[in-house]
Amino acid sequence: MGRVTTAPATGASSAFLVRGDDPSLVAQEAHGLITRLVGDADPGLVVEEHGAPGADGIDVGAVIDACTTPPFLVERRVVVVRDAGRLTATDAARLVAYLADPLPSTSLVLVGGGGTVPQSLVKAVGSAGGMVEASAGTGKARSQWFADHVRHGPVRLDGAAAALLADHLGEDLGRLAGLLDSLAAAYGPGASVTAAELAPFLGGAGAVAPWDLTDAVAAGDTARALAVLRRLLDSGFHPLAVLTVLHRRFEQVLRLDGSGAVTPDAAASLLGLRSSFPARKALEHGRRIGTDGVARALQLLAAADLDLRGSTGLPGEAVVEILVARLSRLARPARRGR
Secondary structure (H helix, E strand, O other), X not given: OOXXXXXXXXXXXXXXXXXXXXXXXXXXXXXXXXXXXXXXXXXXXXXEEEOOOOOOOOOHHHHHHHHOOOOOOOOOEEEEEOXXXXXXXXXXXXXXXXXXXXXXXXXXXXXXXXXXXXXXXXXXHHHOOOEEEOOOOOHHHHHHHHHHXXXXXXXXXXXXXXXXXXXXXXOOHHHHHHHHHHHHHHHOOOOEEOHHHHHHHOOOOOOOOHHHHHHHHHHOOHHHHHHHHHHHHHOOOOHHHHHHHHHHXXXXXXXXXXOOOOOHHHHHHHHOOOOHHHHHHHHHHHHHHHHHHHHHHHHHHHHHHHHHHHHOOOOHHHHHHHHXXXXXXXXXXXXXXO
C-alpha cells in the first residue's frame, strides 16, 4: 500500500503529525486533514496557525495558550504548527507535557518541515494515533499510491491518460493534485478525460529516479535508457552524477560476478545492503551480460570518466549519452543466452 496513511477520524486524536519527504505532498495531506477536522464550521473561527515559513522561530508558549483556550462560537479549535522541525527539544518537552492532558476540544496539527521534529514529540503523537505519513513510497507502493489518488480524484482518467500522466510526472507526484484540479475546472467534476484532452495541461516532464536509468540499461532498452537519461539531465543531474550512478551499479555487478551468490539475500549480504531488492537487480543484471559484459562495462565507464574530465572535446551530456547507449546494448536479448 501507499505511504500516505489516512488520518484517524475527527476527534479520535488530540494531536497529529504530518510528515514526509516531499514538501508538496506534506502540504496537501495537511490541508486535507485540516479540512476534515474543520468540517462544516467556519475555518476563520476554528483554525489558528503558528510557525509560518519565514517567521523567526515558533512561539511554543502561544501554541500552548491556543491549545488550552476553549473554542468560542464553534465546537472545537484546530491549532496548526507549520515547519514543526524548527521546534527545539525544550519546545517539544512542553508540548509533550500538554499532550499528557490535552483539552478535548482542541486538535493540534504539527506539519513537518524546517528540520527534524524532536523524537519525544513524535512518540507522543504516535501513541495518540495521530501519525500521517505523506509519502508515496517506492516501486509497487508508489504505483498503488498514484492509482488510488487518480481513482479518487475529481475527474476520471481513461487508461491511456493515466499512463501518460504517470510517465509525465515521474517523481514529481506533488504536482498530481493540482493537475487533477485543473482538469476538473476545465472539463467539470467527474468528467472522463482522454490522453488527448490531458496533453494540453502537461507542462515540463517531471524528474525520474536514478534507478530508472539503471533498470533500463539492465533491460537492454536503449531507447528507454536514453529517454530517462535526458530527463535526469534536464532536471539538473550533472553528467558526473550520472556516471556515479552507473558506476555504483556495475561495481555491485562486478562484486557479485563469480562470487557464488545465487539468491537476492546472499547477494545483499555480500554487498552490505539491508534490502535484497537492489541486490536482486544487480544479480540479474550480471547474469544478463556475463563476465565479458562486466569487463566491457568497466572499460566503458573508465573511458567515459576520462572524457568527462577533459580528454575529449565532446560535451558532458554527449559523453554520457554514448555511454548509456553502449552499456544498454550489452544487455540486449541476443546476449542473454550466452
